[in-house]
Amino acid sequence: MTTEIKCGLEIHGYIKTPANVKLFCNCLAHSSEAPNTNICPVCTGQPGCKPMPANEEAIRAVCSIALMLGCRINHSLIFQRKHYDWPDMPTGYQRTMSGSFSAPVGENGSFLGIGIREVHLEEDPARWDPKTGAVDYNRSGCPLVEIVTEPDFKSASELREWLKRLVRTLSYIKAIDEEAGIKSDVNISIAPRFSRVEIKNVNSFTSIVQAAEYEISRQEQEVRAGRHVEQSTMRWNDDKARTEFMRSKETAQDYMFIPDPDLPVISIGDAYIKDLEAGLPEKPDQKASRYRKLGVDKADADVLSSEIELASLFEVIAEQVNPVLAARWLRRELLRVLNYNKKELAAIKLEEKQIIALLEMVEKHEITDAVAKRILEMLIEKPFDVRGYVKEQRLAAISDDDTLRRLCKEAIQENPQAVADFKGGNEKALNFIVGSVMKKTKGKARPDAVKRMISLELNSLEP
Ligand SMILES: [Zn+2]
Structure with missing residues (x-):
């Protein structure tokens, strides 16, 4: 009934x-x-x-x-x-x-x-x-x-x-x-x-x-x-x-x-x-639907519009960086880092231009996601020149194929058991070798590129 x-x-x-x-x-x-x-x-x-x-x-x-x-x-x-x-x-x-x-x-x-x-x-x-x-x-x-x-x-x-x-x-x-x-x-x-x-x-x-x-x-x-x-x-x-x-x-x-x-x-x-009326902000639902029109997925749009500070930050950044990428980073990574450190966005000194610089480098694959996450964690502590830091600390992504190939070859030689497991049909063994290369590069290689390179190398080793 x-x-x-x-x-x-x-x-x-x-x-x-x-x-x-x-x-x-x-x-x-x-x-x-x-x-x-x-x-x-x-x-x-x-x-x-x-x-x-x-x-x-x-x-x-x-x-x-x-x-x-x-x-x-x-x-x-x-x-x-x-x-x-x-x-x-x-x-x-x-x-x-x-x-x-x-x-x-x-x-x-x-x-x-x-x-x-x-x-x-x-x-x-x-x-x-x-x-x-x-x-x-x-x-x-x-x-x-x-x-x-x-x-x-x-x-x-x-x-x-x-x-x-x-x-x-x-x-x-x-x-x-x-x-x-x-x-x-x-x-x-x-x-x-x-x-x-x-x-x-x-x-x-x-x-x-x-x-x-x-x-x-x-x-x-x-x-x-x-x-x-x-x-x-x-x-x-x-x-x-x-x-x-x-x-x-x-x-x-x-x-x-x-x-x-x-x-x-x-x-x-x-x-x-x-x-x-003139001083009232756009309502969260209006913001969320506007974000979705930019291609941002629903969950990201809902979260970003839930706090006015977060929404304002997103809007400034999305003018310079791909909105989908910006939404993903703010909602998943920035909020993760803030939650982990028990900080509120409204209470920290976050420089928009540094977040923009960071995400521009991610967008252009100049740094890897792993490196960007580490920098983001530092940025919520205090603002600094992100580009300068990447240069100084040599954190740019390894885009040079020869270097990457050399590191992959090394990892293959150093991990014969994983290579054997992979050849025996254990797909996960490949991730172990990828992880070893990532460690050698301190996260500066892109995992997908490393994976591709290792597969190539392993195939070329086929008898
Ligand atoms: Zn009173």
């Missing part, structure tokens, strides 16, 4: 701004410092304290996110008070752009085939530990973006790839704190009644997919057993890998939304939106 499924997400991410301050005060946001150190009367909700006007950088970041997701931007943004009484919210209400009278920052977008209902800005509550009762206000008032999708996902398996691509796209504009991760509410409803069940605060890609899978199959069982699925709010228990009932679904009225009288309406003009 295949059931019709509707699944939507409400994704929360921390907004990262250059000044890294909270939404309504100048306390540092997203710090890893001791509890209750980045606080002031505003973000701890002291009586009589008015919020400062909303952080302009945060508004700019949310507008950029909404534009990246194809949303229409509203011209008047209104903060509302969402009332609830909970220890993590000292004012008794959360200031949010969602709710009954809301004009979210962006609406009616679409990203990779999934509708984006709205994108808005809100403040984070404090961190409350229900076991000890301790409250840490460092997080209180940090700017959060909420991205609400339409219930367009038809299965749990679609979620992971979509979320991965969403985070990748938003990483281009560096508006989201990726290290802080995302949290999501997951809404699931199935035919025939489509009663909406909301799973709150699921906090990793894996858990989001698991929670959706679990909830879909739970609801299918209910329907098969002839029971109604009740509209409700659930929580995801990571340890037990199951959803658990929290409460019957509250309606918007339960929160008594009112526009916040302390915060003026924020006007967003056309010129502001145009200016933001």
